Amino acid sequence: MDKIVCTCGHVNPVGTELCESCGRPLNQETKDKKLVDMRYEGSARRSQTYNKTIIDKIWNFFSSVKVGMWIIVAILIAAAIGTILPQVFYVPAVNEEEIAAYYERIYGTFGTIYYELGLSDLYSSWWFQGLVGMLGISLVIASLDRVIPLYKSLKKQKTKRHISFLTRQRVYGTGEVDSPIKSIEQAEEKLKKMRYKVKRDGNAILAEKGRFSRWGPYVNHLGLILFLFGVMLRALPGFYVDETMWLREGETLYIPKTDGYFLESKEFIYETYTKEESEEVYGAALDRVGSIAKNYQSDVALYKGPEDAVAGQPEDLAFVKEESIQVNKPLKFDHFSVFQMDFRLDELKSMTFQLQDKETANSFGEFTIDLANPQTEYKLQNGYKVEILDYYADFTGFEEGVPQSKSPIPNNPAFLVKMYSPEYPKGETSFVMIKETLEPLGENKHKIAFQSVETRDVSGLTIRKDLTLPILALGGLIFMIGVAQGSYWNHRRIWIQLLENGQVVVAAHTNKNWLSVKKDLDEVSKVSNLPQYEDQQDIDSQEEKEEGV
Amino acid sequence: MAQSKKQRFYIRTFILVVLTIAIVFTVYSNLTKDKNAVLQVGDKAPDFVLVDMEGNEHKLSDYKGQGVFLNFWGTWCKPCAKEMPAMDNQFNVYKDQGVQTFAINIGESDLKVNSFANRYKLSFPIAIDRNKSVMESYNIDPLPTTFLINPEGKIEKIIKGEMTEQDIANFMEQIKPS
Numbered sequence: 170m171d172k173i174v175c176t177c178g179h180v181n182p183v184g185t186e187l188c189e190s191c192g193r194p195l196n197q198e199t200k201d202k203k204l205v206d207m208r209y210e211g212s213a214r215r216s217q218t219y220n221k222t223i224i225d226k227i228w229n230f231f232s233s234v235k236v237g238m239w240i241i242v243a244i245l246i247a248a249a250i251g252t253i254l255p256q257v258f259y260v261p262a263v264n265e266e267e268i269a270a271y272y273e274r275i276y277g278t279f280g281t282i283y284y285e286l287g288l289s290d291l292y293s294s295w296w297f298q299g300l301v302g303m304l305g306i307s308l309v310i311a312s313l314d315r316v317i318p319l320y321k322s323l324k325k326q327k328t329k330r331h332i333s334f335l336t337r338q339r340v341y342g343t344g345e346v347d348s349p350i351k352s353i354e355q356a357e358e359k360l361k362k363m364r365y366k367v368k369r370d371g372n373a374i375l376a377e378k379g380r381f382s383r384w385g386p387y388v389n390h391l392g393l394i395l396f397l398f399g400v401m402l403r404a405l406p407g408f409y410v411d412e413t414m415w416l417r418e419g420e421t422l423y424i425p426k427t428d429g430y431f432l433e434s435k436e437f438i439y440e441t442y443t444k445e446e447s448e449e450v451y452g453a454a455l456d457r458v459g460s461i462a463k464n465y466q467s468d469v470a471l472y473k474g475p476e477d478a479v480a481g482q483p484e485d486l487a488f489v490k491e492e493s494i495q496v497n498k499p500l501k502f503d504h505f506s507v508f509q510m511d512f513r514l515d516e517l518k519s520m521t522f523q524l525q526d527k528e529t530a531n532s533f534g535e536f537t538i539d540l541a542n543p544q545t546e547y548k549l550q551n552g553y554k555v556e557i558l559d560y561y562a563d564f565t566g567f568e569e570g571v572p573q574s575k576s577p578i579p580n581n582p583a584f585l586v587k588m589y590s591p592e593y594p595k596g597e598t599s600f601v602m603i604k605e606t607l608e609p610l611g612e613n614k615h616k617i618a619f620q621s622v623e624t625r626d627v628s629g630l631t632i633r634k635d636l637t638l639p640i641l642a643l644g645g646l647i648f649m650i651g652v653a654q655g656s657y658w659n660h661r662r663i664w665i666q667l668l669e670n671g672q673v674v675v676a677a678h679t680n681k682n683w684l685s686v687k688k689d690l691d692e693v694s695k696v697s698n699l700p701q702y703e704d705q706q707d708i709d710s711q712e713e714k715e716e717g718v
Numbered sequence: 719m720a721q722s723k724k725q726r727f728y729i730r731t732f733i734l735v736v737l738t739i740a741i742v743f744t745v746y747s748n749l750t751k752d753k754n755a756v757l758q759v760g761d762k763a764p765d766f767v768l769v770d771m772e773g774n775e776h777k778l779s780d781y782k783g784q785g786v787f788l789n790f791w792g793t794w795c796k797p798c799a800k801e802m803p804a805m806d807n808q809f810n811v812y813k814d815q816g817v818q819t820f821a822i823n824i825g826e827s828d829l830k831v832n833s834f835a836n837r838y839k840l841s842f843p844i845a846i847d848r849n850k851s852v853m854e855s856y857n858i859d860p861l862p863t864t865f866l867i868n869p870e871g872k873i874e875k876i877i878k879g880e881m882t883e884q885d886i887a888n889f890m891e892q893i894k895p896s
Contacts, residue, residue: 228730295745302741309737401740404747423851431849479777480851481766542827559833563794574794577826 177331182318187211189325192334204705205337207678210326212318231303231310240304247300251291254283305397308390316387323380328370330664330676338664338676340687342702349667355697356665363689365663372667378660383680385655392648399640410505410634417516417541418625421472421486424632427505429474431486437512437626440464465509467494467628471502494630504634511629517579518625522601524553524588525618533590535620540579554589555617556596564602572600588615661686665699675699757857759875763788763867764855768822768845771832776820776843779871785817785893786867787886790853792824793834795861797880802838804883808890809842816869816895822847824861869895 173181179190186199189212194200205211230236260271272280272289287294335341346352350372357374360367365376403409412425414432421433441460442451451461472486492500499506521537534549540562547555561574564583572583581603587596592614600607601617661679663686668674679686683704690702757764763786767777778786789805791798802821809819819842823831826846835844847853856865864881866874866889874893881889 222727224727224730224734227734293748295749298745298748299741302737302744305741306734306737309733313733398740401744404744421849423849423854425854431851479765479767479779480855481768481845481847543829545829545832557829560827560830562830577792577794577824577830 179325182213184213185211186213187334188331189322190327192326192330194333194337200333202337204339205334207338207680209315209319210322212322228310228314231307232314234311237304237307237311240300240307244297244300244304247291247297250288251297254280254289256292257290260289301397305394308394308397312387312390316384319383323383326375328368328375329373329666330375332666332668332674335664335666335674335676338678339706340677340683340690340702340704341675342700343672343674344700345671346673346698346700348698349671349673352673352698353665353667356693356699359693359696360663363692365661365689374663374665376663376665378662379658380660382655382658383660385651385653385658387651388654389648389651392644392646392651394644395647396641396644399637399644402637402640403635408634408636410632412632413510414630414632415513416467416469416628416630418518418627420541423480424505424507426632426634428503429476429478430489430502430505431472431474432500432507432630433470433472434628435468435470435491437514437628438464438466438468439512439514439626440466465496465512467509467630468492469494469500469507469628471500494628499633504636506633508631508633509628510631513627513629515624516627517582517622519623520582521620521622522555523618523620524549524555524590525616527614527616530618532618533615537623538584540582543584552589552591556587556589557584558587558598559585584617586617588613588617590615659685661689663690663693673698673700675702677702757865757873757876759873761873763865763871763873764852766852766855768847768852770843770845771828771835772843774843776845778867781818781867782871783816783869784895785812785869785874785890786865787812787817787819787890787893788865788867789819789821789862790824790856790858790864791821791862793826793830798862799834799838801862801881801886802840804881804886806838806840806842807883808886811887812890812894813842817890817893819843819890820845822852824853824858825850864889866893868893 173183173185173195175181175188175191175193175195177188177191177193179188181189181195185195187193187205187210188195189210192211194202194205194211199205199211254272254276257268260268268289269281269284272284274280276283283289291297336343353372353374357367357369357376360374360376363378365378367374367376410426414422414425416422416432416434418434418436421431424430424432440463442455442463444452444455447455454461468491470491471489473489474486489502494500494507494509496509499508501507517540519537519539521535523532523535525532533551533553536547536549536555538544538547538557543557543560545557547557549555559572561572561583562579562581563574563576564581565573565575567573572585574583583600583602586599586601588599589596597613597615598608598610599613599617600609601619603619606616659679659682662677664674664676666674675690677686677690687702687704690699693699763778765777765779767775769775778788787805787809789801791802793799805819805821813819821840821842821844823844823846825848828846831844831846834840856863860878862878862880864877866877868874875889877885877889
């Protein structure tokens with residue numbers, strides 16, 4: 170029961186419809202058909218024949234093209250649902266509660282349901298990734314299950330095919346001709362000139378062309394599988410990095426996820442178009458919106474710590490290079506790219522004050538406080554001095570008499586200072602804020618008067634690394650090669666045989682483009698005596714029409 | 719015949735297992751990606767070198783054999799300010815029992831850190847992570863975050879948020895070398 174032995178003596182695997190060697194139909198169902206299904210050469214797809222263990226059952230499930238189609242449909246529907254509302258990574262919220270509140274606030278009940286069902290993070294959900302994974306399995310198994318038997322039967326096919334195979338081909342003709350053997354030789358010659366590969370076995374020839382186009386779909390699947398493999402690699406550490414950092418002018422910070430690289434911002438540049446330079450292009454738009462950005466640029470210096478460095482050591486950084494990062498012109502190093510993504514203008518950098526006499530506004534000297542690194546003491550001339558007792562970068566008010574700062578960013582700097590002068594060698598205490606001064610320990614003679622401020626800009630940078638891109642590109646390339654291979658070439662076969670009863674038989678098969686194979690046959694008929702062929706499918710459909718109507 | 723059937727069974731099983739492992743791995747690591755980025759209990763604590771406010775250099779790996787109570791903080795962070803006096807008390811209890819306390823400030827100024835330390839009379843070593851590299855290697859978010867590092871240099875526990883004095887005492891007890 171395991172094998173089918175054909176009349177010609179060839180042993181075929183169970184489930185084979187057409188003998189791999191001579192092409193005889195091997196079961197009644199096939200015999201009853203007027204035309205044979207040539208899609209897989211009538212070879213046995215193993216999946217449909219063995220169905221015993223659980224492994225076989227799983228295998229058969231994934232081998233089915235129907236199942237594959239449904240998986241694709243399910244992925245399409247799910248992916249479409251994911252586009253109804255924005256996904257979480259587009260939502261301006263950081264934690265779960267905020268995200269939930271956002272969906273409810275903006276999209277109402279539907280938004281809440283959408284969020285609760287997990288559709289707001291659909292593409293990273295286990296079930297969506299599971300579906301894509303199942304598609305991957307389906308691609309591998311369905312391809313293996315088809316390409317191997319197809320390859321085998323195309324390799325095993327004999328030049329001389331049984332008449333029952335030939336009569337069931339779509340393009341078929343038979344009849345008696347003058348000098349048949351000479352005709353076959355002439356046909357052989359002509360087919361060779363037409364760049365067919367011709368094999369001869371006695372009075373039978375098989376001319377074949379473009380067999381490799383049959384592998385197109387499987388090459389295509391290989392590309393897809395490679396693509397999915399590349400996407401899978403992103404999950405491995407070291408293959409994919411997507412980080413952000415804020416970098417102030419003058420600051421040197423560690424670049425997240427890199428191997429000991431540091432970045433210093435020299436300058437952030439924001440330029441807009443002026444009316445003079447671009448009247449023609451942007452004139453109208455400038456009148457309407459006020460300003461149009463021309464350039465976002467961070468001038469940076471890249472440093473690398475020593476090889477064996479551990480975190481924290483700021484010393485002995487080696488200068489690597491200086492570069493200007495612009496939109497779409499990232500800084501590149503060691504597979505990393507640093508992109509210009511965002512910016513904040515005019516964060517306070519330093520403030521300049523004068524120590525003055527309150528009455529006369531007479532100045533005793535000027536000093537500048539670097540807000541990122543204030544000094545404890547600023548010495549002025551003639552024995553005058555200002556001591557900074559404490560500093561509140563983001564001052565919000567007092568709680569139980571204690572000044573509060575809500576962040577380390579100098580949004581609203583305030584200082585507790587002591588002013589020393591020859592008259593007050595013990596110092597006068599003052600609390601200096603923007604536009605206001607408190608004198609917590611009584612009336613002072615002197616005051617700190619604000620003079621000017623310096624600001625600096627902050628660059629928002631994105632750090633990217635993606636080692637899977639070459640794999641994705643290769644997968645895409647192989648995919649396209651497969652598409653071209655299967656679309657632009659056709660697998661054509663022409664059989665010509667002289668039967669023992671003196672009849673000559675022609676039959677032809679192609680996997681697509683029947684018109685061309687018929688044209689080829691017509692060309693051959695011009696130089697050799699061949700019986701007229703018919704397209705049996707055309708006759709079928711004509712008969713059906715006549716009978717049906 | 720039986721042989722080829724067996725062979726087929728093994729080949730199919732092999733292919734299915736390989737594909738399943740690949741998918742399960744991908745789905746699993748994507749689901750845990752955010753958590754993966756953060757250090758986990760049992761991991762080796764990343765080494766670092768920082769200079770404290772007194773000018774002494776501290777290298778984490780030099781404290782092998784001792785427990786390390788590693789606290790990340792900011793002067794503007796209220797829970798930090800609340801737990802630090804308690805930390806200082808417990809530091810004085812456990813410092814002679816082989817538990818080091820070390821507080822790392824995230825990139826603030828010397829003046830601010832010193833005034834804070836003076837106000838709360840803190841005696842344990844404090845250092846400033848100026849280029850935020852230690853913060854990055856420990857993936858700190860939010861402040862305060864505390865790492866308990868055992869005498870073998872492995873992370874024993876990660877505490878996010880404020881601790882009571884009793885918590886701190888228990889934690890220090892937990893990483894005391896035996």
